[in-house]
Amino acid sequence: MILRKKFIAGNWKMNKTPADAEVLVAEIAAAIGRQTEVDVLVCPPFTALERVGRKLEGSNLKLGAQNMHFEVNGAFTGEISAPMLRDLFVTHVILGHSERRALFGETDGFINQKVLTALKNQLRPILCLGESPAEREAGSTLKVVQTQLEAGLEGVGKEQLPSVIIAYEPVWAIGTGKVATSDQAQEVHAYIRGLLTKTFGETMAQKVRILYGGSMKPSNAAELLNQKDIDGGLIGGASLESRSFVELVQAAAEAK
Numbered sequence: 001m002i003l004r005k006k007f008i009a010g011n012w013k014m015n016k017t018p019a020d021a022e023v024l025v026a027e028i029a030a031a032i033g034r035q036t037e038v039d040v041l042v043c044p045p046f047t048a049l050e051r052v053g054r055k056l057e058g059s060n061l062k063l064g065a066q067n068m069h070f071e072v073n074g075a076f077t078g079e080i081s082a083p084m085l086r087d088l089f090v091t092h093v094i095l096g097h098s099e100r101r102a103l104f105g106e107t108d109g110f111i112n113q114k115v116l117t118a119l120k121n122q123l124r125p126i127l128c129l130g131e132s133p134a135e136r137e138a139g140s141t142l143k144v145v146q147t148q149l150e151a152g153l154e155g156v157g158k159e160q161l162p163s164v165i166i167a168y169e170p171v172w173a174i175g176t177g178k179v180a181t182s183d184q185a186q187e188v189h190a191y192i193r194g195l196l197t198k199t200f201g202e203t204m205a206q207k208v209r210i211l212y213g214g215s216m217k218p219s220n221a222a223e224l225l226n227q228k229d230i231d232g233g234l235i236g237g238a239s240l241e242s243r244s245f246v247e248l249v250q251a252a253a254e255a256k
Contacts, residue, residue, distance in 0.1 A: 006225065006252035007165065007209050007232035009041040009126065010239025011066060011094060021048035025055045027242035033059030037253040038232075041092055042239070046080055049088045064092035064126070067100060070113035072121075082121035093118050094234070096128045096152060098171045108151035115152055119160050126234065127152045128213065129192070130169040141170075142191055149195055161200050162207040166192055167234040173214030174236065182223045182230075185212050189229035218247040225255035 016024060021044045032040060033056075043064035044052045053063050069079035085093060095118065096111035111127070118125040129152070131144040145168070156164065168188050173179050180188075189210045196205035212224055213234035224230050232252055238244040 004231045007039045008249050008252050009234050012044050018048040018051045021052050025052045029059040031246045032249050053089050062091050065090050066094050068093050070117040092124045094126045112154050124163050126165045128167045130171050133172040158200050161204045165209050167211040167213045169213030179215045186227040221248050221251035
Protein backbone atom coordinates (compact mmCIF):
# COMPACT_ATOMS: atom_id res chain seq x y z
CA MET A 1 0.00 0.00 0.00
CA ILE A 2 1.28 3.46 -0.95
CA LEU A 3 1.53 5.93 1.91
CA ARG A 4 -0.13 9.16 0.79
CA LYS A 5 0.97 12.39 2.42
CA LYS A 6 -1.95 14.25 4.00
CA PHE A 7 -3.02 17.45 2.27
CA ILE A 8 -4.85 20.43 3.80
CA ALA A 9 -6.02 23.16 1.41
CA GLY A 10 -7.61 26.42 2.45
CA ASN A 11 -10.19 27.87 0.03
CA TRP A 12 -10.66 31.47 1.12
CA LYS A 13 -13.39 32.06 -1.49
CA MET A 14 -14.36 35.76 -1.89
CA ASN A 15 -12.83 36.85 1.39
CA LYS A 16 -9.79 38.87 2.47
CA THR A 17 -8.32 41.99 0.90
CA PRO A 18 -4.65 41.72 -0.05
CA ALA A 19 -3.71 43.37 3.26
CA ASP A 20 -5.94 41.01 5.26
CA ALA A 21 -4.57 38.06 3.31
CA GLU A 22 -1.00 39.00 4.16
CA VAL A 23 -1.82 39.05 7.87
CA LEU A 24 -3.58 35.68 7.75
CA VAL A 25 -0.90 33.87 5.78
CA ALA A 26 1.85 35.36 7.94
CA GLU A 27 0.14 33.89 11.03
CA ILE A 28 -0.23 30.50 9.34
CA ALA A 29 3.35 30.48 8.11
CA ALA A 30 4.69 31.44 11.52
CA ALA A 31 2.85 28.49 13.11
CA ILE A 32 3.34 25.72 10.54
CA GLY A 33 5.39 27.11 7.67
CA ARG A 34 8.37 24.86 8.33
CA GLN A 35 6.61 21.58 8.98
CA THR A 36 6.92 18.86 6.33
CA GLU A 37 4.53 16.15 7.56
CA VAL A 38 1.50 17.61 5.76
CA ASP A 39 1.23 19.40 2.42
CA VAL A 40 -0.47 22.73 3.08
CA LEU A 41 -2.04 24.94 0.42
CA VAL A 42 -3.68 28.37 0.67
CA CYS A 43 -5.98 29.64 -2.08
CA PRO A 44 -6.64 33.36 -1.70
CA PRO A 45 -8.65 35.50 -4.13
CA PHE A 46 -6.89 36.45 -7.37
CA THR A 47 -6.25 39.99 -6.09
CA ALA A 48 -4.17 38.65 -3.18
CA LEU A 49 -2.17 35.95 -4.97
CA GLU A 50 0.96 38.00 -5.57
CA ARG A 51 1.20 39.42 -2.06
CA VAL A 52 0.42 36.09 -0.41
CA GLY A 53 2.98 34.41 -2.65
CA ARG A 54 5.65 36.78 -1.42
CA LYS A 55 4.73 36.06 2.19
CA LEU A 56 5.13 32.33 1.52
CA GLU A 57 8.76 32.65 0.46
CA GLY A 58 10.98 30.62 2.75
CA SER A 59 8.09 28.48 4.02
CA ASN A 60 6.81 25.08 2.93
CA LEU A 61 3.31 26.40 2.25
CA LYS A 62 2.01 26.15 -1.31
CA LEU A 63 0.00 28.73 -3.28
CA GLY A 64 -3.21 27.86 -5.10
CA ALA A 65 -5.89 29.62 -7.11
CA GLN A 66 -9.64 29.18 -6.86
CA ASN A 67 -10.40 28.93 -10.57
CA MET A 68 -9.07 29.56 -14.08
CA HIS A 69 -10.17 29.55 -17.72
CA PHE A 70 -9.13 26.78 -20.10
CA GLU A 71 -7.86 29.19 -22.77
CA VAL A 72 -4.38 30.62 -22.28
CA ASN A 73 -5.37 34.11 -23.51
CA GLY A 74 -8.04 35.92 -25.48
CA ALA A 75 -11.28 37.88 -25.24
CA PHE A 76 -12.56 36.42 -21.98
CA THR A 77 -13.39 39.41 -19.84
CA GLY A 78 -12.86 38.84 -16.15
CA GLU A 79 -11.06 35.51 -16.56
CA ILE A 80 -7.61 34.30 -15.51
CA SER A 81 -5.40 31.89 -17.49
CA ALA A 82 -3.04 29.13 -16.44
CA PRO A 83 0.09 31.00 -17.64
CA MET A 84 -0.98 34.03 -15.58
CA LEU A 85 -1.22 31.83 -12.50
CA ARG A 86 2.09 30.15 -13.22
CA ASP A 87 3.74 33.56 -13.47
CA LEU A 88 2.67 34.17 -9.85
CA PHE A 89 4.20 30.84 -8.77
CA VAL A 90 0.81 29.21 -8.24
CA THR A 91 1.13 25.42 -8.13
CA HIS A 92 -2.48 24.24 -7.66
CA VAL A 93 -5.90 25.32 -8.87
CA ILE A 94 -9.38 24.42 -7.60
CA LEU A 95 -11.65 23.37 -10.46
CA GLY A 96 -15.31 22.38 -10.58
CA HIS A 97 -16.19 23.64 -7.11
CA SER A 98 -19.88 23.18 -6.39
CA GLU A 99 -20.35 26.96 -6.23
CA ARG A 100 -18.91 27.29 -9.73
CA ARG A 101 -21.22 24.54 -10.94
CA ALA A 102 -24.36 25.83 -9.23
CA LEU A 103 -23.94 29.61 -9.39
CA PHE A 104 -22.05 29.99 -12.67
CA GLY A 105 -23.41 27.07 -14.65
CA GLU A 106 -20.13 25.24 -15.17
CA THR A 107 -20.67 21.87 -16.84
CA ASP A 108 -18.63 18.68 -16.57
CA GLY A 109 -17.27 19.24 -20.08
CA PHE A 110 -16.25 22.83 -19.33
CA ILE A 111 -14.51 21.72 -16.14
CA ASN A 112 -12.74 18.92 -18.02
CA GLN A 113 -11.23 21.43 -20.42
CA LYS A 114 -9.84 23.31 -17.42
CA VAL A 115 -8.37 20.12 -15.93
CA LEU A 116 -6.56 19.31 -19.17
CA THR A 117 -5.26 22.87 -19.51
CA ALA A 118 -4.04 22.90 -15.91
CA LEU A 119 -2.07 19.70 -16.42
CA LYS A 120 -0.63 20.96 -19.71
CA ASN A 121 0.62 24.05 -17.88
CA GLN A 122 2.15 22.21 -14.91
CA LEU A 123 -0.64 23.18 -12.52
CA ARG A 124 -2.08 20.55 -10.23
CA PRO A 125 -5.88 20.54 -10.50
CA ILE A 126 -8.05 19.94 -7.46
CA LEU A 127 -11.14 18.46 -9.10
CA CYS A 128 -14.24 18.91 -6.96
CA LEU A 129 -17.11 16.42 -6.98
CA GLY A 130 -20.27 16.18 -4.94
CA GLU A 131 -24.01 15.73 -4.78
CA SER A 132 -26.73 18.26 -4.00
CA PRO A 133 -29.21 17.78 -1.12
CA ALA A 134 -31.86 16.60 -3.57
CA GLU A 135 -29.49 14.12 -5.19
CA ARG A 136 -28.51 12.70 -1.80
CA GLU A 137 -32.17 12.34 -0.79
CA ALA A 138 -32.84 10.56 -4.08
CA GLY A 139 -30.09 8.06 -3.32
CA SER A 140 -28.03 9.07 -6.36
CA THR A 141 -24.86 10.20 -4.60
CA LEU A 142 -22.60 7.56 -6.14
CA LYS A 143 -24.08 8.00 -9.60
CA VAL A 144 -23.52 11.76 -9.49
CA VAL A 145 -19.95 11.35 -8.23
CA GLN A 146 -19.17 8.78 -10.93
CA THR A 147 -20.51 11.01 -13.70
CA GLN A 148 -18.55 14.04 -12.48
CA LEU A 149 -15.34 12.05 -11.96
CA GLU A 150 -15.36 10.29 -15.31
CA ALA A 151 -16.27 13.43 -17.23
CA GLY A 152 -13.77 15.55 -15.31
CA LEU A 153 -10.90 13.16 -16.04
CA GLU A 154 -11.75 12.51 -19.69
CA GLY A 155 -8.52 12.61 -21.67
CA VAL A 156 -6.25 12.57 -18.61
CA GLY A 157 -3.38 10.15 -19.19
CA LYS A 158 -2.41 7.44 -16.75
CA GLU A 159 0.93 9.09 -16.07
CA GLN A 160 -0.82 12.42 -15.37
CA LEU A 161 -3.21 11.04 -12.77
CA PRO A 162 -0.93 11.40 -9.71
CA SER A 163 -0.84 15.16 -10.38
CA VAL A 164 -4.61 15.35 -9.92
CA ILE A 165 -6.18 15.80 -6.49
CA ILE A 166 -9.84 14.91 -6.00
CA ALA A 167 -12.05 16.74 -3.50
CA TYR A 168 -15.34 15.17 -2.48
CA GLU A 169 -17.64 17.94 -1.29
CA PRO A 170 -21.20 16.98 -0.41
CA VAL A 171 -23.01 20.20 -1.31
CA TRP A 172 -25.44 19.85 1.57
CA ALA A 173 -22.49 20.07 3.99
CA ILE A 174 -20.79 23.19 2.58
CA GLY A 175 -21.23 26.26 4.73
CA THR A 176 -24.19 24.69 6.51
CA GLY A 177 -22.43 23.41 9.60
CA LYS A 178 -23.60 19.91 8.63
CA VAL A 179 -21.00 17.28 7.98
CA ALA A 180 -21.09 13.80 6.56
CA THR A 181 -20.34 11.16 9.16
CA SER A 182 -16.91 9.61 8.87
CA ASP A 183 -18.55 6.43 7.55
CA GLN A 184 -20.55 8.34 4.92
CA ALA A 185 -17.48 10.23 3.77
CA GLN A 186 -15.27 7.13 3.70
CA GLU A 187 -17.86 5.24 1.65
CA VAL A 188 -17.75 7.85 -1.12
CA HIS A 189 -13.97 8.26 -0.95
CA ALA A 190 -13.52 4.49 -1.28
CA TYR A 191 -15.97 4.46 -4.19
CA ILE A 192 -13.97 7.20 -5.94
CA ARG A 193 -10.73 5.27 -5.46
CA GLY A 194 -12.44 2.18 -6.83
CA LEU A 195 -13.48 4.07 -9.96
CA LEU A 196 -9.93 5.34 -10.40
CA THR A 197 -8.63 1.79 -10.01
CA LYS A 198 -10.93 0.51 -12.78
CA THR A 199 -9.79 3.21 -15.19
CA PHE A 200 -6.14 3.77 -14.30
CA GLY A 201 -5.08 0.67 -12.35
CA GLU A 202 -4.44 0.00 -8.68
CA THR A 203 -0.95 1.51 -8.52
CA MET A 204 -1.98 4.87 -9.98
CA ALA A 205 -5.25 5.01 -8.03
CA GLN A 206 -3.39 4.54 -4.75
CA LYS A 207 -1.24 7.59 -5.51
CA VAL A 208 -4.20 9.97 -5.82
CA ARG A 209 -5.11 12.04 -2.79
CA ILE A 210 -8.82 12.42 -2.15
CA LEU A 211 -9.82 15.31 0.10
CA TYR A 212 -13.02 15.82 2.05
CA GLY A 213 -14.63 19.20 1.46
CA GLY A 214 -17.72 19.51 3.60
CA SER A 215 -17.43 21.61 6.77
CA MET A 216 -14.30 19.97 8.16
CA LYS A 217 -13.28 21.73 11.35
CA PRO A 218 -11.04 21.01 14.35
CA SER A 219 -13.85 19.26 16.24
CA ASN A 220 -14.45 16.60 13.55
CA ALA A 221 -11.12 16.54 11.69
CA ALA A 222 -9.45 13.68 13.56
CA GLU A 223 -12.26 11.20 12.94
CA LEU A 224 -12.47 12.10 9.24
CA LEU A 225 -8.72 12.16 8.63
CA ASN A 226 -8.22 8.75 10.19
CA GLN A 227 -10.39 7.10 7.55
CA LYS A 228 -8.50 4.89 5.10
CA ASP A 229 -9.30 6.84 1.93
CA ILE A 230 -9.61 10.40 3.29
CA ASP A 231 -6.27 12.05 2.56
CA GLY A 232 -6.97 15.56 3.75
CA GLY A 233 -9.43 18.40 3.53
CA LEU A 234 -10.51 21.24 1.26
CA ILE A 235 -11.32 23.78 3.95
CA GLY A 236 -13.64 26.75 3.58
CA GLY A 237 -14.73 28.72 6.63
CA ALA A 238 -12.17 27.18 8.99
CA SER A 239 -9.34 28.38 6.74
CA LEU A 240 -10.20 32.04 7.29
CA GLU A 241 -8.90 32.05 10.84
CA SER A 242 -5.32 31.01 11.47
CA ARG A 243 -5.89 29.10 14.71
CA SER A 244 -8.56 26.76 13.31
CA PHE A 245 -6.59 26.18 10.10
CA VAL A 246 -3.41 25.39 12.01
CA GLU A 247 -5.35 22.97 14.22
CA LEU A 248 -6.56 21.14 11.09
CA VAL A 249 -3.00 20.79 9.82
CA GLN A 250 -1.96 19.44 13.21
CA ALA A 251 -4.85 16.96 13.13
CA ALA A 252 -3.70 15.77 9.71
CA ALA A 253 -0.14 15.36 10.98
CA GLU A 254 -1.40 13.18 13.83
CA ALA A 255 -3.73 11.05 11.69
CA LYS A 256 -2.77 7.41 11.24
